Amino acid sequence: MTLTTSISPCLWFDDQLEQAAEFYTKIFPRSSIGHLARYGDAGPGQPGTVMAGEFTIDGMTFRGINGGPMYAEFTEAISFSIACSDQTEVDYYWDSLVDGGEESMCGWLKDRFGLSWQIVPNRLYELLGDPDPARANAAQGAMLQMRKIVVADLEAAADAVD
Incomplete structure (x- = not known):
């Protein structure tokens, strides 16, 4: 059996995912912001705001969500x-x-x-x-x-x- 699993940390933010990704990718080498999924007209969030996304810090992939304040601490x-x-x-x-x-x-x-x-x-x-x-x-x-x-x-x- 060949496994192709990869593990990435996922960070829950209230509404600061995009700002956090920008902050971290400026500090670390080999870093970049990947795809950021934004709310459309049908979503619960403000249209155009980030819902979830992916960024790389020093070669390690992170995922993040703007999930609201309930787990954002x-x-x-x-x-x-x-x-x-x-x-x-x-x-x-x-x-x-x-x-x-x-x-x-x-x-x-x-x-x-x-x-x-x-x-x-x-x-x-x-x-x-x-x-x-x-x-x-x-x-x-x-x-x-x-x-x-x-x-x-x-x-x-x-x-x-x-």
């Missing part, structure tokens, strides 16, 4: 994690996504649409996996105090136990 139970190669990438994604949103702790933020993101430098995992438990614990302690993860501060905390 995102929670931290679902988040998207961005693995960053260095502090420059952390700063770029953090600053871009938190614009109009809010910071949280340990590399988490909510964007202007309320969607949660984790902006994580690869170096964090390296330090948390340090074979010296004292260094790993020091890096973890530093991370737990941060909003945006700062690699130099993690390294300084780990190096301070040597």
Whole structure:
């Protein structure tokens, strides 16, 4: 049996799908807005407004619907994690996504649409996996105090136990 299944996240918005797709596709490389289905005269929505659509963020396809306010509140139970190669990438994604949103702790933020993101430098995992438990614990302690993860501060905390 050959399966041709693909899995895509589907995000429920009140009425901001088009704005969200534009926001995300400007931030990430290899991104684009696909088909947006609009309400016609017969639909329950305002004719011409977006009902549902598809967009790609860094090569990953997302679907979205403007389903009204009943489920339009995102929670931290679902988040998207961005693995960053260095502090420059952390700063770029953090600053871009938190614009109009809010910071949280340990590399988490909510964007202007309320969607949660984790902006994580690869170096964090390296330090948390340090074979010296004292260094790993020091890096973890530093991370737990941060909003945006700062690699130099993690390294300084780990190096301070040597």
